[in-house]
Amino acid sequence: MDNELKRTLGVSDAVMVGLGAMVGAGIFAALAPAAGAAGGGVLAALALAAVVAYCNAHSSARLAARYPSSGGTYVYGRERLGPFWGYLAGWGFVVGKTASCAAMALTAGAYLWPGREHEVAVAAVVGLTAAGCGGVQKSARVARLIVAAVLGVLAAVVAACLASGAAGAGRLDGGAWGGPAGLLQGAGLLFFAFAGYARITTLGEEVRDPGRTIPRAVPLALGIALLVYAAVAVAALAVLGAGALAGSSAPLADAVRAAGRPGLVPVVRVGAALAALGSLLALVLGVSRTTLAMARDGHLPRALAAVHPRHQVPHHAELAVGAVVAVLAATADLRGAIGFSSFGVLAYYAIANTSAWTLGSDVKGRAVAAVGLSGCVLLACALPLASTLAGAAVLALGALVYGIRSRLRSGT
Template sequence: MTTPLRRSLGVPDAVVIGLGAMVGAGIFAALAPAAGAAGSAAGLLTALGVAAVVAYCNAMASARLAALYPESGGTYVYGRERLGPFWGYLAGWAFVVGKTASCAAMALTVGGYLWPERAHAVAVAAVVALTAVNYRGVQKSALLSRVIVAGVLAVLAAVVTVSFAGVPEGGPGLGGEVAAGGVLQAAGLLFFAFAGYARIATLGEEVRDPARTIPRAVPLALGIALVVYALVAVAVLLVLGPLALAHSPAPLADAVRAAGSSRLVPVVAAGAAVAALGSLLSLVLGVSRTTLAMARDGYLPAGLAAVHPRFRVPHRAELAVGAVVAVAAATADVRGAIGFSSFGVLVYYGIANASAWTLGRRHRPLAVLGLAGCGALAAALPLASVLAGAGVLAVGVVAYAVSRGRPAPPRP
């Protein structure tokens, strides 16, 4: 019999974990490359809206499915149950691979802000520390996420306030041409900053009353994140303009500096590091739970399905994920990891929307819009990211064809 995880998370904790995954390093890092792709302030804000619409469709699909299947694994479970074992496996593979790259990017962001000369070493240390926190139980992780989210929101509020107060007369404004291709690529890059709401769904086995909690928590977390992102994007654009933003390695720090508040630059840098820690914490939670689900079904080593008898967490899966992320953080490049991660996660949510389509006519309009949006954003990403992502997915398909997995064990 499979040992169940402990159900300890209510709506506030679930919202905080989702926010911890979204309102993180993405907003500190994704604005610059997205501005470069969009080409104008209007294009960037349009891209933010497009990314939000696709994220909303994905969020509603995930919430509805999670209420029906309150198990660890997220779309891995939904694809398996609604579309068949192969699609569940492909979703799980895309999620684990894509989010492992995302974990490495977040860890490297921590290192880059705290100690640039030793960024890789700091990144590995961050992975080890947060793996230890997760090992002690999801409730402790939720508590740490609440502290991190509060600190990051305070820093972002300071950036917005200072930037609006320091907008120069005759500044760049929010206009400009809007090119469809640039908007789609920018939206694909900005999607990286949104792709955290489903962390709530992947923790379905640890949520109290999932049929009520998950559908409330997912859109609430997404709505809060969208408001925060829109305020930050407008404030930074008004101070720096799209061209300076596109070339800035630290756009939020440059914004407060340009607004005449250089003393806040170290605070913003610290906030970015804390935000990356929050994202990393939630990401490792989600990847380890999907790893647990795939191990239960025989697609990954059976030992990874073990649940700690005291802490009731998938401790072996967490240790394995932590080890892989630590190796990636010691060797990876941040920008390449972001594009690769976005491709894998968009494939994952495409399968979520396809799964939601099977729930009935009432759910199909959003599911179709979400599926089309995921496909469009994935195809619009930089070519290197598309090719690398497609190659890794092909490896997963070959592995599935060779092994076919073990027969699913009886569930409790």
């Protein structure tokens, strides 16, 4: 068929796509606001976010092995729970992650050219959309290069902070904890940093031997990201403490400066920009594949389901997503996108865990799905009120659109 994708990605490719999304979204964007919410409990919040992410990853990997097609939880919810729940998952993912794409583009712009971040962001969106249209293998190669560079920068940050005489000036206990509510809110914000492994499952139709590849790639990407996050968080806390970390707009640059290595600041700025670009690339891939799946089912214009005959990518979907993201990047201030995106992704994974619960009588699988579902609901409710209200309004709008279209189709 002319709208089917080609399976070209192996385990290492899939891991790099997932890492590209997680590392860029997490360390440079979510650590400071999480420290502001959780205070000295930021490391505990990181651990809690990781537990919920693991449960979601386990459930998603089981589902992806059963349903190896593009769309992720949109497909799983549709197949296991019914068309409405699949649609709602896809709606939340596309809207929330489109905003995240713009936020990552603006992050890159702010680091590369402060004061002209909108122009840089638009250029980044155009360039990476073109890379995505060139084929998923090309995107995976770009992601691999970006991840390697970013991990090198983060290793330098950790080494500089822990080896400096300033280590210990901050406190690893971070000072006062934010209490249970602050811990949960911090975990909800840090969950944003772990959401990148969803890119692996949304690319399920382009993965070789998905029954084996996806269950291996998802926990590998998640485990590597957790180790990186923990090392960087400990290093930043060691020199800054939670208070200074929470108040910083560029926490890793401030950390190396406090560690007595100001020469590393430009390197960190470039690393942050690369991380954001890697995240943007992976996000565009994931959103376009969910758009493709929804277009195939008629929930979005069917023209978006077209697959390029040569490059074997959903080029119409990628161009449409790129165009919307470019407009947002040119016009919007999306500093609140982390909380909004976290709410949408937590709702997305709540549906994934519910879908995984229905797979069978596997005791471990059901237990993990139950913990994941409970964690998603708890963290979503603990997010800042504005994020919760905005996310709930977007989901309600999606449900309303679905209801109206269903009534029009039935003629009632």
